Amino acid sequence: MNMSVALPVILPLFFGALSVMFWRSHFAQRSLGVLGTGAMLLATIWLLMETWEHGHVVMEMGSWPAPFGIVLVSDMLAAIMVVLTGIIGFATAIYSLSGIGKMSEKFGYYPLLHLLLAGVNGAFLTGDIFNLYVWFEVMLVASFALLILGGERSQMEGAIKYVTLNLLSSMIFLTAIGLTYGLTGTLNMADIGAKLATVEDTGLVTVIAMLYLVAFGVKAAAFPFFFWLPASYHTPKVAVSALFAGLLTKVGVYALFRVFTLIFNQEVDYTHEILLWVAAGTMLTGVLGAAAHYEFRRILSFHIISQIGYMIMGLALFTPLALVGGVFYIMHHIIVKANLFLISGITFVMKGTHELRQMGGIYRTNPILGVLFLIPALSLAGMPPLSGFFAKFIIIRAGIEAEAYWVVAVALVVGLLTLYSMIKIWAEVFWKAQPEGVEGEIHDVSSGPMIWMWIPVIMLAMMTIAIGLYGEPIYQMALMSAEQLLDPSQYIEAVLGVQE
Amino acid sequence: MNMHSLILRTAGHFLLPLLLLFSVFLLLRGHDEPGGGFIGGLVAAAAIVLYLFSMDTESARKVLRVDPRDVLGAGMVLAVLSTIPGVFLGQPFFTAQWWEFTAPVFGDIKLSTVLIFDIGVYLVVIGSVLTIMLNLAEAED
Numbered sequence: 001m002n003m004s005v006a007l008p009v010i011l012p013l014f015f016g017a018l019s020v021m022f023w024r025s026h027f028a029q030r031s032l033g034v035l036g037t038g039a040m041l042l043a044t045i046w047l048l049m050e051t052w053e054h055g056h057v058v059m060e061m062g063s064w065p066a067p068f069g070i071v072l073v074s075d076m077l078a079a080i081m082v083v084l085t086g087i088i089g090f091a092t093a094i095y096s097l098s099g100i101g102k103m104s105e106k107f108g109y110y111p112l113l114h115l116l117l118a119g120v121n122g123a124f125l126t127g128d129i130f131n132l133y134v135w136f137e138v139m140l141v142a143s144f145a146l147l148i149l150g151g152e153r154s155q156m157e158g159a160i161k162y163v164t165l166n167l168l169s170s171m172i173f174l175t176a177i178g179l180t181y182g183l184t185g186t187l188n189m190a191d192i193g194a195k196l197a198t199v200e201d202t203g204l205v206t207v208i209a210m211l212y213l214v215a216f217g218v219k220a221a222a223f224p225f226f227f228w229l230p231a232s233y234h235t236p237k238v239a240v241s242a243l244f245a246g247l248l249t250k251v252g253v254y255a256l257f258r259v260f261t262l263i264f265n266q267e268v269d270y271t272h273e274i275l276l277w278v279a280a281g282t283m284l285t286g287v288l289g290a291a292a293h294y295e296f297r298r299i300l301s302f303h304i305i306s307q308i309g310y311m312i313m314g315l316a317l318f319t320p321l322a323l324v325g326g327v328f329y330i331m332h333h334i335i336v337k338a339n340l341f342l343i344s345g346i347t348f349v350m351k352g353t354h355e356l357r358q359m360g361g362i363y364r365t366n367p368i369l370g371v372l373f374l375i376p377a378l379s380l381a382g383m384p385p386l387s388g389f390f391a392k393f394i395i396i397r398a399g400i401e402a403e404a405y406w407v408v409a410v411a412l413v414v415g416l417l418t419l420y421s422m423i424k425i426w427a428e429v430f431w432k433a434q435p436e437g438v439e440g441e442i443h444d445v446s447s448g449p450m451i452w453m454w455i456p457v458i459m460l461a462m463m464t465i466a467i468g469l470y471g472e473p474i475y476q477m478a479l480m481s482a483e484q485l486l487d488p489s490q491y492i493e494a495v496l497g498v499q500e
Numbered sequence: 501m502n503m504h505s506l507i508l509r510t511a512g513h514f515l516l517p518l519l520l521l522f523s524v525f526l527l528l529r530g531h532d533e534p535g536g537g538f539i540g541g542l543v544a545a546a547a548i549v550l551y552l553f554s555m556d557t558e559s560a561r562k563v564l565r566v567d568p569r570d571v572l573g574a575g576m577v578l579a580v581l582s583t584i585p586g587v588f589l590g591q592p593f594f595t596a597q598w599w600e601f602t603a604p605v606f607g608d609i610k611l612s613t614v615l616i617f618d619i620g621v622y623l624v625v626i627g628s629v630l631t632i633m634l635n636l637a638e639a640e641d
Binding site: 003006010013014016017018020021022023059060061062063 | 569570577581586587595596
């Protein structure tokens with residue numbers, strides 16, 4: 001029995017429960033935070049190695065056989081996603097040591113952090129569509145509570161928009177699950193995939209596919225359902241923003257990848273054409289929003305949206321190379337985006353504001369931070385030799401091979417605009433002189449308790465460089481996941497055994 | 501929050517132990533028949549809340565003896581731990597383990613990890629409901 005596939009879900013639940021038990025002690029909660037996420041990171045790496053070796057790792061929870069019980073399935077895509085969750089969870093836990101504050105800890109920051117990670121991992125690993133819905137709800141509950149930690153007015157406003165739209169998407173998701181169950185009589189995703197191939201009423205199948213597209217599109221902040229994201233992501237604590245930015249929307253993207261390769265793969269011409277338009281719209285609106293704003297985290301939030309577009313483009317083109325690009329893009333993006341948010345937290349401590357116009361001169365006082373910002377920023381814009389260059393390169397090359405020239409043109413323009421807004425942040429925050437009439441450095445962040453904020457930033461920046469310079473193993477993993485995604489029979493066979 | 505009602509106060513005193521006993525009965529009954537950890541926990545929490553309404557938050561905390569958040573944490577830990585024993589026997593997580601034996605007075609008894617999970621749920625429900633209720637009551641005072 002291979003328990004590697006269950007540990008990434010069980011461990012955060014366990015450590016979350018423990019940190020509720022020790023809610024009085026800040027020290028215990030912090031230690032459990034770092035220990036728990038560290039243990040989870042190790043468990044996820046183990047799962048990745050197991051999956052790399054066996055192709056699929058399956059566990060039937062409670063010994064109830066598939067397709068009746070709930071299975072946890074790890075294929076290469078899911079394994080990659082949980083490792084990224086482990087990395088971001090660990091980085092956030094370290095960052096929180098100096099970045100989160102005693103009040104948030106008192107109101108349950110650490111238990112919620114663990115719960116959120118359990119929800120994210122559960123969503124990545126489950127092989128049951130209704131169970132996926134449950135994990136989405138776990139994530140929603142935890143993220144709502146994390147959003148309003150601190151209880152400021154702007155947080156409430158953002159959180160209400162966030163929850164309303166996400167609940168709406170959950171309802172659509174639930175409707176789609178109901179219809180799927182009515183059509184196939186099963187909730188196991190592998191079983192649905194196998195049975196839908198024999199359904200004659202393809203019109204209804206397409207309707208259901210579109211319902212899933214809307215439901216996951218809201219979660220992933222894809223065009224035209226993205227507006228909750230820039231309304232809420234700039235309001236919570238920076239560590240929470242980074243966690244959300246890295247992981248939450250990517251769960252939606254993952255669900256799209258899963259559903260539109262495993263289940264809805266019959267009418268690719270129709271469904272994936274729509275996905276392609278969604279991708280182009282997402283890329284374009286996101287980057288235009290970013291170009292128009294002058295608040296650090298709002299710009300970054302809009303960039304999440306535009307980057308989501310690239311990932312969906314990888315899925316929409318539906319060629320092996322495009323899927324490789326999509327998966328590669330997710331890996332690159334999660335690390336880079338979380339890092340940019342973490343850096344915005346450091347500059348906030350220095351200057352006491354997120355408004356670009358009131359910041360400046362950081363490169364003069366703290367050149368290392370400037371360099372640390374430039375690494376993920378230029379990677380996001382796609383500068384070689386950083387991770388973003390290869391991610392964009394693979395996707396655009398796949399687009400040219402698929403002769404979808406207009407999307408390629410959009411993607412290239414968006415890349416240029418991304419560079420523009422990253423340079424805007426660089427010029428405003430780091431390069432220009434401190435504006436007159438505004439207080440300069442409020443805090444010195446290069447020593448003392450603030451030191452914990454630097455470690456994850458440096459760690460993630462090094463990963464960005466490493467993915468760029470030694471991209472081959474990452475590419476191999478993306479390649480393997482793309483092969484598995486394009487051949488869903490492997491997944492079905494791994495879950496249901498050889499009875500098909 | 502004191503309602504100053506003699507009837508409610510007297511009834512609250514008598515009902516508290518009865519309701520708590522009934523909640524345990526519901527908890528244990530729940531395996532094959534209606535009941536279980538969730539509903540049992542709600543009944544137990546309702547018992548304390550009734551006491552809170554008839555007396556005040558201070559005496560409600562006193563009758564509870566422990567902080568409801570500790571109850572919540574203990575319940576969660578218990579629930580998670582109950583999923584693990586199967587792993588040591590080479591079975592997947594959540595696989596239920598059963599122990600059957602005959603006790604002198606009670607006859608045949610079946611114990612299982614499912615029961616531990618249910619007790620965990622019971623404690624989580626009590627803990628979370630009371631955390632909310634006591635905090636609301638204190639905010640009103």
